[in-house]
Amino acid sequence: MTVKYTSDHEWIRSEAGAPATVGITVHAQDALGDVVFVDLPEVGRSYQQGDVAGVVESVKAAADVYMPVTGEVTEVNEALRADPSLANTDPLGQGWFFKVKLADASQLDPLMDETAYGAFARDAS
Template identity: 50%
Template sequence: MSEIPGDLKFNKSHEWARVEDGGLVRVGISDHAQSQLGDLVYVELPEIGSSVQAGNAAAVVESVKAASDIYSPVSGEVVEVNETLNDKPETINEDAFGEGWIFAVRISNRAELDDLLDASAYEELVENEDH
């Protein structure tokens, strides 16, 4: 498994959140999640300007195996989506923690970040799933 970046927070459902300047939170799925899904063939992005709620489905990824909901780790307004994924959904497979981000949210409640797992707690969750 690839190294889990220490600056990320995680949902138990394998989405990551990276807090950026100005209250933006960039969201994607973990390297573990993309490897479980297999080759991604389609990503349904949320609409810019739409509201998302922490723990609710905000996007969908489809692989050759299955379609999976992507749950937003935080609540807020979608202010950016990764248009690259429309033509190259495999970007998530290639760089899940970087270029494979899915959407960015202007967070409405920073306290929600405290409910997420840090990198070491997430790593433990993944290890326990694999056994």
């Protein structure tokens, strides 16, 4: 299993042969505050890397959720839609946003690992 991070504060967890899981980082949910609404992408729709795939709204702000890789959305987290606070309480687990079938796994290579993202997030604060 590999977890990578984007400069837009999304994480993507991939395992060989399975759709990758995407969510927002702890840093992102900290910056947003209490999440009150999520707009999730449409299952079956394909996105290019960098496309806006959803929106997360909090009591403080709204932010786009970007597609970290090119691919097709295979599943969305209906539990998150029903309880958006999962993005705050468990952003790297139960608060995932959607799953995507990768069009090109090599797009994961330039994304940040945990150490690089940690330094990036500290500098972004």
